[in-house]
Each structure stands twice: as C-alpha cells, then as structure tokens.
Amino acid sequence: MSRAVCPGSFDPVTHGHLDIIGRAALLFDEVVVAIGVNPSKSRLFGPEERVDMLTRAVRDLPNVRVEGFTGLVTDFCVEHDVQAIVKGLRSSSDFDYELPMAHMNSALTGVQTVFVPTATGQSFVSSSLVKEVASFGGDVAQFVPDFVLEALTQRLAERG
Template identity: 85%
Template sequence: MSRAVCPGSFDPVTHGHLDIIGRAASLFDEVIVAIGVNPSKSRLFGPEERTEMLRRAVEPFANVRVEGFTGLVTDFCLAHDAPAIVKGLRASSDFDYEMPMAQMNSALTGVETVFLPTSTRQSFVSSSLVKEVAAFGGDVSAFVPDFVLAALTARLAAGGTT
C-alpha cells in the first residue's frame, strides 16, 4: 500500500489545501493529513477545531484520514509507515522554502517529498491571507468551505485566537 502524509497547520483549511489533498488521494492508496500542533504558536483555531474542520472537509475522499502531530513530520511519517510527504507549491518562493527541508528529510530518514503545483485557481490562496482579508471584512467565501467560513466569521467577530 502506498501511503503519504500531507502536513500543515491548516489554520484554517482552504480550497487550496483541499485541492492538494484530493490530488494526493488520487496518487496514493492512503493519505494522512497531519495537523501540526505547536503549543508555542498562536493560532486562530485550536488543534481540536482544526482537526474537526479538516475531518469534515475531507469526507469526500474515502482514502484520507486526519491526525494531529507534534515534533518532526518525518518522525510522524516513519511511525505511520508513510514513505512520502506531499506538499503544494504556489510559487517559486514555496519551492525555495520547501526544497532544503525535503532534502534534509530524505537525507536523514529516507522520507521523500512529492511536490504538487497548486491549481491556477488556488495559486494565491493561503490561510494567512484568508485570515487577513476576512479580518478586514473582505469576502473569502470563494476560498474556504462554507462551514469554515462560518467558523472563521464567528471567531473573528469574537476577536480572538487560541
């Protein structure tokens, strides 16, 4: 069985994330969406909220499951017998950031990284940009699932991060 891990913070999950996850699901027998949990970082949504949103968002993909992790993504991959990490690339700056990590991961553990270019419709979408636009009252409904939009709107109205 081929298994891959799609890691990220997913704060919040966007249609761009789901595009990469869906395409990875068509390439691998199983995809584990690994939500990074870093207690020292402030996020708009807590780990449980992000996990629930992602589980709901990936329901259409029968071979995708969601789990949280702490520490190195390669340790998570090795513990789950996943020889590949899937990362989406929006621009050359993403490649410049991701390539040294991919090479380090491969050199240290043998876990390989598969890069997927984002679709042109999603190439500019990031969780950070979605949160920023939404915080200023912009319409981000085209970039996130409806239930994520509702949670995002409610969280921003409450004025808080986790």
Template identity: 85%
Template structure:
C-alpha cells in the same frame, strides 16, 4: 501499500489545501492529513477545531483513502510512526519551492521519506490561510476560498476577537 502524509497547520483549511489532498489521494493508497500542533505558535483555531474542520472537509471529497491526525514534533518522526513513504506539499510559487526544497532534502536525509511537490490548481496560487484570515479580519469576502462551514467558523472567531 503506498502511504503519504500531507502536513500543515490548516489554520483554516482552504480549497487549495483540499485540492492538494484530493490529488494526493489519487496518487497514493492512503493519505494522512497531518495537522501540526506547535504550542509555541499562536493559531486562530485550536488543534481539535482544526482536526474537526479537516475531517468534515475531507468527508466532502470524492475520496475514501484520506484520514486526519494531529501531530507534534518533526513530520519525519510522524511519517516513521505511520509507515509513510512520502510527504506531499503543495507549491503556489517558486518562493514556496525555495522554502520547501531544503526541508525536503533534510527529510530524506533523516528518514528516507521522499517529498512530492504538487503545483496548486489554476486560480489558487495566491490563496493562503494567512491571507484568508487577514482579508476576513478586515471584512473582505473570502467565501470563494474556504468551505462554507469554515467561513462560518472563521467569521465567528474573528467576531469574538473584536
């Protein structure tokens, strides 16, 4: 069985993330969406909220071989625990590749887990969780970039902070 991990912070999940997850699900027998929990980083949504949003989001995909899990520490340790052979990463631009390539080399050196890079879908290359949060914080319309229930949660969370 081929198993891949699709790691990220998903704060919040975007349509770009979901596209990469769905495409990975067609390439591997099982895909584990791994939500990184780093206590030293400040996130808009708590780990359990991000897990719930991802679970609801992937339930809406036309795939049955995706599950969601949180993890702490190194993604390679998580991959070993899950018996995953690959890490799937989406690339929006050449700068993403420049950032991700050294990590891919380190990951394979540590655990023999290969990294598979998938280019983002046309029209999604500029979308990031950080940009979505920033635009939404200034009242911009980000409804095209996140599922409706994520937009509701994002709007509510940002309203709490003002």
C-alpha cells in the same frame, strides 16, 4: 500500500489545501492529513477545531484520514509507515523554502517529498491571507468551505 502525508497547520483549511489533498488521494492508497500542533505558535483555531474542520472537509475522500501531531513530520512518517510527504507549491518562493526541507527529511529518514503545483485559481491563496482579508471584512467565501467560513467569521467576531 503506498501512504503519504500532507502536513500543515491548516489554520484554516482552504480550497487550495483541499485541492492538493484530493490530488494526493488519487496518487496514493492512503493519505494522512497531519495537522501540526506547535504550542509556541498562536493559531486562530485550536488543534481539535482544525482536526474537526479537516475531517469534515475530506469526508468524501475514503482514503484520507486526519490526525494531529507534534514534533517533526519525519517522526510522524516513521511512526505511521509513510513513504512520501506531499507539499503544494504556489510559487517559486514556496519551492525555495520547501526544497531544503525535502532534502533534510530525506536525509533523516529516506522519506521522499512529492511537490504538487496548486491549481491556477488557488496559487495566491494562503490561510494567512484568508484570515487577514476576513479580519478586515473582506469576502473570502470562494476560498474556503462554507462551514469554515462560518467558523472563521464567528471566531473573528469573538476576537473583536
């Protein structure tokens, strides 16, 4: 069985993330969406909230499951018998950032990285940009699932 991991913080999950996860699900027998938990970083949504949102977002993909993790993604790969890491690339700067990590991950464990270009209409979308635009009252409905938009709007209102 071929197994891949799509790691990330997913704070919040966007349609761009879901596009990459969906395409990975076509390439591998099983895809694990691994949500990184870094206690030193401040996130808009907590780990459990992000796991819940992703689980809901991928519920129609039978070969995809969602888990949280701490530490190195390579350790997660070894523990879960994962052969590949799938990363979405929006631009050449993403490639410049991801390539050294792909080499390091391969050197550490032999796990290969598969780069998937984002869909043209999603190439400028990031969780950070979605949060920033939404925090100023901008309409980000086209970039996130409806239930994520609702949670995002509520969380930003709570934070004032």
